[in-house]
Amino acid sequence: MHKFTLLSACLALTALPATAQIKPSAQSLQGLYPGKAYSPYAQRSFPSHVYWGETHLHTALSPDAGLFGNKLGLDEAWRFARGEEITSTTGQPVRLSRPLDFMALTDHSDMMGFATDLFAGAPAIVETEQGRGWYEAMQQGGEVSANAALDLITNFAQGTLDPKLVAAYSPGSAAYNAVWQQVIDAAERYNEPGRFTAFIAYEWTSLYKGNNLHRNVILRDGARRAEQVVPMVTQPPIGSTDPLDLYTWLENYEVKTGGNALAIAHNGNLSNGLMFPVDAQYTGREIDETYVMARNRWEPLYEVTQIKGDGETHPKLSPEDEFADYETWDAGNLDLSEAKTDDMLAREYAREALKTGLMLEQKLGTNPYKFGMVGSTDSHTSLSTAEEDNYFGKATSAEPSIHRATHPFAETDKGIYPGWSLSASGYAGVWATENTRAAIWDAMKRKETYATTGPRITVRFFGGWEFDENDLRSRQPAFRGYEKGVPMGGDLRAATSDAPTFMVYALRDPIGANLDRIQIVKGWMDGDGTLHEQVHDVAWSDNREKGADGKLPPVGNTVDIEAANWTNTIGASELATVWTDPAFDPAQKAFYYARVLEIPTPRWVLYDKLRLGAEIPPEATLVGQERAYTSPIWYTPQG
Incomplete structure (x- = not known):
């Protein structure tokens, strides 16, 4: 008996006219994936890389x-x-x-x-009395040179440079x-x-x-x-x-x-x-x-x-x-x-x-x-x-x-x-x-940007009206973010629910420290014109629980002062959540931005002490929690 093998099926399929080959319809994918095709990366037009x-x-x-x-x-x-x-x-x-x-x-x-020409003794500089004096001081170096530089900067700031130098x-x-x-x-x-x-x-x-x-x-x-x-x-x-x-x-x-x-x-x-x-x-x-x-x-x-x-x-x-x-x-x-x-x-x-x-x-x-x-x-x-x-x-x-x-x-x-x-x-x-x-x-x-204090923490921040926890389960939050809301730097679309929801995701720097928490900072103006702010802890590591005062306990500190080192035994490599503003008033202007905090790590002064034997002043800050700040998302009442 002839066996209908997988190879035979494939050959038969390729022999069909192009118009007869099997293609899943867009409708067949509904409910399976929120995109427009099986491949989530096909037909993608939104920004997919942080530079x-x-x-x-x-x-x-x-x-x-x-x-x-x-x-x-x-x-x-x-x-x-x-x-x-x-x-x-x-x-x-x-x-x-x-x-x-x-x-x-x-x-x-x-x-x-001007500075490079001054050291080179450019004619337009040394032909003036001011310029020649500074040039000669620069050639001496050391404190004389430093004082000349300060004098030059002062004259510039006060508007007392020789007009010939300014013109040149x-x-x-x-x-x-x-x-x-x-x-x-x-x-x-x-x-x-x-x-x-x-x-x-x-x-x-x-x-x-x-x-x-x-x-x-x-x-x-x-x-x-x-x-x-x-x-x-x-x-x-x-x-x-x-x-x-x-x-x-x-x-x-x-x-x-x-x-x-x-x-x-x-x-x-x-x-x-x-x-x-x-x-x-x-x-x-x-x-x-x-x-x-x-x-x-x-x-x-x-x-x-x-x-x-x-x-x-x-x-x-x-x-x-x-x-x-x-x-x-x-x-x-x-x-x-x-x-x-x-x-x-x-x-x-x-x-x-x-x-x-x-x-x-x-x-x-x-x-x-x-x-x-x-x-x-x-x-x-x-x-x-x-x-x-x-x-x-x-x-x-x-x-x-x-x-x-x-x-x-x-x-x-x-x-x-x-x-x-x-x-x-x-x-x-x-x-x-x-x-x-x-x-x-x-x-x-368009303000789709964020700042960090140095680490290359990846952060996504979206605002909308219908985000829920399921939007994070696919591990592709950006697809749902752009589909249902606006990214950092944007304005919330017209309301479709009672309060805005924000989806935020952060991934630690691959060679950096774990994350302590994500916060959402809200600022708003009430009906009397008074300005307010509030910081909300929305996602955090290590299964901590908020105290009676609503504050989250510190994440801890693994910094080894002598070795200028830390360990990622606390914190999380990634944090994500969907947060709904619990005190939203549709009549009040507001903005929201995310702040992401790392666990404590050494400041540069500890590396100077370790590598150079440098003396560090007793009042110096030795440890800090580096961070990222996203661009805000704004809400403006309609009408």
């Missing part, structure tokens, strides 16, 4: 990097970010644990290239335009779509009486468009320190070139209350419809964490938040020319600004502080290092040495930033469809 990058880094082209010893230029910075080993300015071999996926080199637009290194001059072309050319050389994205960018360095109002400008475009413009500067007569003038530059760029640009506000903790104005800018100009609409359009992101401290919130702003006092810098403004006062804090930190934005939207119709979150280093070493065990400091003077923890970063009679207080932070995580300028820039524009 890690840096949006704030300086090379020797920046005056406050080159003047203080940084000798590394554009090529070294790009090579390092792509994963190559290089030699630091202080002669130390250095390499990232893993390459970055993208970077924006953001050298200061004012006097760009302002946009439009031969020297300045040549440097801008070098910036463009270097980004083009290292941009490799699909592997590494190199953005053309710069930092607009508004500094009003020592108060930091910097913004990093990132172009979506390549050389063809970038070459049609020169960066915005702050020095008169062609520059301005007013953010409204920067927004005009951004608009003119798009009109002139047909390209796209955005700005990222610098961490505001050194602005002494000027970064997030409520009634008027420092210029005295009222916060009006023009301001709120322009800021909303041009600043989709905020740098919430970096080397000079963390900017999520402050313990005096969030006294009920047990994790609010993290890498806090609150002695004063950028140059410590003015001490910090408590009334300044509310206009400096992300959480308070997000709340203030709800109020301004009610008043003026647009929320100027509807921003997403990113982290970056703001390093001035050309080295984007944000890991505690591989930290090369803020400046060349803070590269690994036996003295860096004890040597102040800055000190005046107004206050001090101790050397040990510098933070090994941070990076930007971006959910994008591919590793290209267009895809990553578009993700930043």
Whole structure:
């Protein structure tokens, strides 16, 4: 008897006309998988990868990097970010644990290239009395050179530079335009779509009486468009320190070139209350419809964490938040020319600004502080290092040495930033469809981003009205997230239930620490216009139970101080949950973002002690809980 084998069946099937071959209908898959085909990866259009990058880094082209010893230029910075080993300015071999996926080199637009030309004795500099004096001091090195650099920076900040020097290194001059072309050319050389994205960018360095109002400008475009413009500067007569003038530059760029640009506000903790104005800018100009609409359009992101401290919130702003006092810098403004006062804090930190934005939207119709979150280093070493065990400091003077923890970063009679207080932070995580300028820039524009203090924690955060625990069971939460809700950075769709639900998933850094907990931070404005906040623990490790006060017990601490080590014997490798707001009021504006905390791990000072034998001040913080902050999701009442 002939046996009908599997092979015979397959041959018979292939012999059928194409129109007769068996195909499952879309209806046959209903109830089996929520996608549109059996393969969950077919026809997928949503962002499926998180890309890690840096949006704030300086090379020797920046005056406050080159003047203080940084000798590394554009090529070294790009090579390092792509994963190559290089030699630091202080002669130390250095390499990232893993390459970055993208970077924006953001050298200061004012006097760009001046420092490198000063050391080289460029004629345009040494022909002036000021320039010749600084050049001769730089050749001597040591304390003489350092004092000259401080004098130069002071003259720049006070507007007392020789007009000939300003003219020689302002946009439009031969020297300045040549440097801008070098910036463009270097980004083009290292941009490799699909592997590494190199953005053309710069930092607009508004500094009003020592108060930091910097913004990093990132172009979506390549050389063809970038070459049609020169960066915005702050020095008169062609520059301005007013953010409204920067927004005009951004608009003119798009009109002139047909390209796209955005700005990222610098961490505001050194602005002494000027970064997030409520009634008027420092210029005295009222916060009006023009301001709120322009800021909303041009600043989709905020740098919430970096080397000079963390900017999520402050313990005096969030006294009920047990994790609010993290890498806090609150002695004063950028140059410590003015001490910090408590009334300044509310206009400096992300959480308070997000709340203030709800109020301004009610008043003026647009929320100027509807921003997403990113982290970056703001390093001035050309080295984007944000890991505690591989930290090369803020400046060349803070590269690994036996003295860096004890040597102040800055000190005046107004206050001090101790050397040990510098933070090994941070990076930007971006959910994008591919590793290209267009895809990553578009993700930043729509705020599908999050910040970490260094670890590469994977976080998904979605908001909707109908999420339930079953949406996590497939281990593919993003499919249900995009289908039923909106991702981080989005606005909740029209209500279909009594309260919004949020689906959040976090996976530890593969070479990092376990996770302690996931929290959802809610901010809202009640009917009287009063602003509120609350932090909810929504997922946590180790089967802990909340106490009678509603607080979750600490996760524990496995840090070995002497060995600068920890063990992943506590915490969880992943955490996920669906959470429903228990106090939702459909009449109240609100926002929600996720904060993910690691278990305690050593700060960089312990690695200095272990590897260098460095003395660590007794007041230094030795252990911290690194974290991630997602961009918020907003709710606005209908009608």
